[in-house]
Amino acid sequence: MSPHTRRRALLFTLLSCTLSVALGAVGLTLYHRQVIAPQQRLGLVDLAEVYRLKEAEFTQRLTQARGEEDRQAALLGAQRFASRLPQALNELPQHCSCLVLLRQGVVGSPHSLDLTPLLQQLLESP
Numbered sequence: 554m555s556p557h558t559r560r561r562a563l564l565f566t567l568l569s570c571t572l573s574v575a576l577g578a579v580g581l582t583l584y585h586r587q588v589i590a591p592q593q594r595l596g597l598v599d600l601a602e603v604y605r606l607k608e609a610e611f612t613q614r615l616t617q618a619r620g621e622e623d624r625q626a627a628l629l630g631a632q633r634f635a636s637r638l639p640q641a642l643n644e645l646p647q648h649c650s651c652l653v654l655l656r657q658g659v660v661g662s663p664h665s666l667d668l669t670p671l672l673q674q675l676l677e678s679p
Contacts, residue, residue, distance in 0.1 A: 594651035596668040597659055598642070603672055607634050634676060641675035
């Protein structure tokens with residue numbers, strides 16, 4: 554085998570190895586971003602805060618009620634909140650593609666996402 558042919562074979566081998574390593578790295582990166590990372594994300598909800606805000610809103614509406622109609626409207630709002638809350642909690646994982654936990658049960662995680670504002674937004678929509 555001539556030195557020129559050996560050099561070409563070595564160059565071809567190096568190029569093949571480099572291309573294999575690059576394709577492997579791209580594949581692993583895509584796998585991590587598409588499969589592993591979404592499973593590690595956590596959505597946190599501060600349910601106590603949501604309750605406190607709704608309770609304050611309900612109390613304010615009751616104390617400012619001018620008549621029976623206003624009181625009934627406040628009670629209807631509280632009933633709507635109570636019936637909408639479980640449904641909104643069930644919708645949260647679909648919005649973030651993550652596992653949703655109560656904030657009180659998690660000390661801290663770098664992969665967490667605060668979903669409390671989203672829950673409040675879902676509760677406001679009909």
